Amino acid sequence: IPRHNEDGCEIRVISGTYRGIEGAMKGEYVEPRYFDVSVAGGGRWTAETAPEATVFVYIVQGEGVFGPAGGSPIREKNAVLFSKGETFSVDAAEGGIRFLYLEGMPLNEPVAWGGPIVMNTKEELDQAFRDLDSGTFIKK
Structure with missing residues (x-):
């Protein structure tokens, strides 16, 4: 699986594209972005998303605050569904966080x-x- 490292974050690109890196899996009918993301303790990761995209994350390990600063931390074995048009960001807790990031466009x-x-x-x-x-x- 192709990887990209930046500012204490490792993004494994399973499907879709991230900063010019093509994922290992290609969709036949849809082009989801599917990443396995690790953020070091105290680190932050943000992703640009299309306003009409649906974004969902599943926390595999650790915890972090998703969305605006000051929110409640979400722990491992939980999922978060974001509202359309919401900017995606996560601030990792001191122990870091690993989560699966899935983004897709509506099929209409x-x-x-x-x-x-x-x-x-x-x-x-x-x-x-x-x-x-x-x-x-x-x-x-």
Whole structure:
């Protein structure tokens, strides 16, 4: 996995691009940015995000304050979903922090959700359940 180091931060670029570094994984239909980020104790990392992007992080280890300074620290094994257009930043606690950063653009497609199955239309959802009932849902 390609890496970039800056100011006490290590960014492993799994997917997408960071400061000109291409990730190891490329999406076929969507181009998410997926990073494994480590920030040294007392350090800060910020990321430029598109105003319409959705940003989500999962804290793997340590803790830090996400968003404006003065917020409450978020500890490991927790996730944070950011509002669209919000500037992304994290201030690491003294022990540092490691988190997975995921950013994606909206697909602007309709969503039809039925329990464990998600499709684009009610008709597709109904067909998926018929296929599931008949044993032909998973096709090769």
